[in-house]
Amino acid sequence: MGKVEKIMAGQKRWFLGIDIGGTNIKAGVVDTQGKVVRQAKIPTGREEGMEAVLKRVARLAGRLIEECGLEMEEVGGAGIGVPGIVNLERSMVLNAPNLGWYRQPLRERLKEHLGLPVLIDNDANLAAVGEYWVGAGNGESNFLMVTIGTGIGSGLILNGELYRGSTGAGAELGHMILDREGYLCGCGNRGCLETLTSATAIVRRMKEAIEAGGDSILGHKKDFHARDVFDAALRGDKLSRQVVAEMADYLAIALANVVNLLDIPLIVVGGGVAQAGGILFERLRRGVKERILVPEDRPVRIIPARLGNAAGLIGAAKLAMDLGLRGEV
Ligand SMILES: [Zn+2]
Structure with missing residues (x-):
């Protein structure tokens, strides 16, 4: 990422947080104060395979951004939580048994689908980040x-x-x-x-x-x-x-x-x-x-x-925001 783009990322006011669970996908548009501006939940449909799930994620994200009256360019990035082990570079899902995903380069695939900087992490890690940012921690x-x-x-x-x-x-x-x-x-x-x-x-x-x-x-x-x-x-x-x-x-x-x-x-x-x-x-x-x-x-x-089901997506948005500010996504 070049210097100008980094500065741009630092100015974004909205981030996407997406929590892909075995049963449901939860997504939200989150502002820089940790407030969920809008959120929605849809079935994961994991039995249709990963590509189908990623398409649903992208459609849901697009719908939320539109409902907020925003353009994709106004969103600083997307943090994605998955129920499984994610590698240290936060680019690859190593093992997510509840989704049936093994060694999948999820970050790259989602980047293509969303047209946004993306990072992934374990869903429970992101819930901890969410509770630390604006919740019980x-x-x-x-x-x-x-x-x-x-x-x-x-x-x-x-x-x-x-x-x-x-x-x-x-x-x-x-x-x-x-x-x-x-x-x-x-x-x-x-x-x-x-x-x-x-x-x-x-x-x-x-x-x-x-x-x-x-x-x-x-x-x-x-x-x-x-x-x-x-x-x-x-x-x-x-x-x-x-x-x-x-x-x-x-x-x-x-x-x-x-x-x-x-x-x-x-x-x-x-x-x-x-x-x-x-x-x-x-x-x-x-x-x-x-x-x-x-x-x-x-x-x-x-x-x-304190954040209930939204902890994961709030944490996901926070991580995207932090790394966006550092120019890492
Ligand atoms: Zn065990």
Whole structure:
């Protein structure tokens, strides 16, 4: 990028943030203050293949920009989040199992589709950036963001910067192994945190407990979601309470490990499961406090995320903005 173009990029006031998930694509036009000016969500349609998904991304981006009364030239760049491992240059998706994408040069392909400077990163990393910029992590330069949904994502902000590790594959808390003989994880290992505390894991654990003869108000239901288990627990259902307690304990063990390793003062919990509220957070706070070293001298705050589903796309726009300002995209 030449000098003049760099200055131009520095003057842009709008950026695109796009979060490509296994189920939905969320996109938004974000201003330089972190405000989402306009956003929309469409199905990913991953079964149609990557090219089809990228075309939908481009159409959605074009539509949003038009609805904002903007021209593509007025947009400084696009940040894209994907649920998977992205290489250090942020140009290639190495492995996104939920999308079925392996070793794909996504940055180049999207650049062609969008006609904009593009960068990509792991979706959970971007959610951490979003929460750091204008959400629950604002003002705290060392924290971990954990997103609990179908799977578990995490992002780490250290010394005010996103920590991506030496290859870009860092901060994957979901694959911290807690049970050597546990359930098989999508990554090929057994007993990862994700197999114990994701929404999917909670439902599986509850179904097992019911099948083993446990009595529960969910017993007559053929199918239910993690939030039904939390609701039942809140209503005093004993079996649900046990499952929630077990899930919170495993998560607390993982978080205590992180605190003991990194000495961070804040953990932000997001994703659908985090909406369980008090029943989860109280147990988590207690469970972490019981397990960290010098808890009296080291208060650790564990709080819900603030940006909801938009955290990823806000973080994506922020990263595009920062790198645009530095002339790197
Ligand atoms: Zn795993």
